Amino acid sequence: MGNSYYERRIELLQERMTRANVDAFFTLAAPTMRYLTGFTGEEGYLLALQGGVHLVVDGRFTTQAREECPWVDVIEYTGHFSGSIASLLVASHAHWLGFEKERVSFVQAEQMRAAFPSVTMVPTESVVEGMRVVKDSHELDMMRAAGRVADRAFNAMIGRLKAGMTENDVAALLEYEMRKAGAQGSSFSTIVGSGARGAMPHGVASGKVIERGDVIVIDFGVSYEGYMSDCTRTVALGEQPSEVLDVYAKLRGAQQLGLDCIKAGVSSRSVDTAVRGNLGESGLAQYFTHGLGHGVGLEIHEAPRLSQGTDTVLEPGQVVTCEPGVYLPGRYGMRIEDSVIVTATGFEPLTELPKELVLP
Ligand SMILES: [Mn+2]
Structure with missing residues (x-):
């Protein structure tokens, strides 16, 4: 596993997911991704499950993501990111997908709802922001x-x-x-x-x-x-x-x-x-x-x-x-x-x- 502070943050996130009644958590916000994994790219899609964290990126960021956060499963997508996330959701048998309602646009939320038929989308707030407010x-x-x-x-x-x-x-x-x-x-x-x-x-x-x-x-x-x-x-x-x-x-x-x-x-x-x-x-x-x-x-x-x-x-x-x-x-x-x-x-x-x- 990687740097201990990222590990600690992921564990804390998984506890907070349980409290928020979601078994999967999705973000596309760069500061949230950086906080959880160390990935510095400006575009990517993170899916946290109780079993681990997946970072879905396009070809511009694959090498960078693997280098910056070797402790995360990095997946390169072609086409639309939602295909890779949908496969992960199905494979993990997740039912409730939390997402950051203040960071996802209306269009993105509609796209995800259509692309992830196996889960119920759950708008959340402050799941990660609530962690970030006190600095380690x-x-x-x-x-x-x-x-x-x-x-x-x-x-x-x-x-x-x-x-x-x-x-x-x-x-x-x-x-x-x-x-x-x-x-x-x-x-x-x-x-x-x-x-x-x-x-x-x-x-x-x-x-x-x-x-x-x-x-x-x-x-x-x-x-x-x-x-x-x-x-x-x-x-x-x-x-x-x-x-x-x-x-x-x-x-x-x-x-x-x-x-x-x-x-x-x-x-x-x-x-x-x-x-x-x-x-x-x-x-x-x-x-x-x-x-x-x-x-x-x-x-x-x-x-x-x-x-x-x-x-x-x-x-x-x-x-x-x-x-x-x-x-x-x-x-x-x-x-x-x-x-x-x-x-x-x-x-x-x-x-x-x-x-x-x-x-x-
Ligand atoms: Mn100021």
């Missing part, structure tokens, strides 16, 4: 490594950030440094919002020229061994009016307050509430227009959410972001984001980047 020690090591790689890339970029560069120049430089630092790429399209563009919380980098005096929001992440980092820093080029310094100081205080609220046993919504209340006392709550944070792992946004919309109890080994922002339309925006590991007594930060606003 191997995953936490990968998250720490991703954070260090991201820090190195940002530090290499920030010394070269100058007026006259476009936002795209900055994003390209940062993404180049990510690769050089050991990342496989960026975890999402790098956000560089300067001046008034910073007031769009998720405005990706554009051709806008960065000017002296601009406040710049840089939200970036690396993808490292499948794991994502997520960090935002706000920097300013040159002297700033006292109002900007004041708003930034208040935001920084609110972000620190949020971090200090994070620990196992705490309600995720209560962290958002505390930060929102703090910004309210500063008269800034109306400019904080999104949730406080989210889980990070194999995907850039995953459970749990730190927001008013959902509530859950934080657990040790979860990785969450704390990212309040202040957005003044037409003027400027600011956000400070750290990703942290939830611990029994507090949190462990995954990045060490400074939070000074004005660049030296």
Whole structure:
């Protein structure tokens, strides 16, 4: 058998399948497949049975899958994947096929229903996501490594950030440094919002020229061994009016307050509430227009959410972001984001980047 953490995850999945009353479990979601087997290809079909795990891939991925996960039965399909899965289902005498209802499209579900007449399709949720929400020690090591790689890339970029560069120049430089630092790429399209563009919380980098005096929001992440980092820093080029310094100081205080609220046993919504209340006392709550944070792992946004919309109890080994922002339309925006590991007594930060606003 293969690496012990994959073995452990498969065993846990098989227990959870029993609890979900299914004797087969199907996924086509790349992060789920990677989590269960180590397969890094972007396309494949995984069938878990109580007797073992089968990975059905097309010819582009056969060699890769056999190399990456020799402990899994890799089957190369020609034509349509559903033929291979249907044979496995019939051979195993499975009756109830669980599938991830949030990941399978309506069309795919219809196709599978037609192709798998021997089983009843059972929509499931959180069978694997529920496992992924608390990271095991191997995953936490990968998250720490991703954070260090991201820090190195940002530090290499920030010394070269100058007026006259476009936002795209900055994003390209940062993404180049990510690769050089050991990342496989960026975890999402790098956000560089300067001046008034910073007031769009998720405005990706554009051709806008960065000017002296601009406040710049840089939200970036690396993808490292499948794991994502997520960090935002706000920097300013040159002297700033006292109002900007004041708003930034208040935001920084609110972000620190949020971090200090994070620990196992705490309600995720209560962290958002505390930060929102703090910004309210500063008269800034109306400019904080999104949730406080989210889980990070194999995907850039995953459970749990730190927001008013959902509530859950934080657990040790979860990785969450704390990212309040202040957005003044037409003027400027600011956000400070750290990703942290939830611990029994507090949190462990995954990045060490400074939070000074004005660049030296
Ligand atoms: Mn984020």
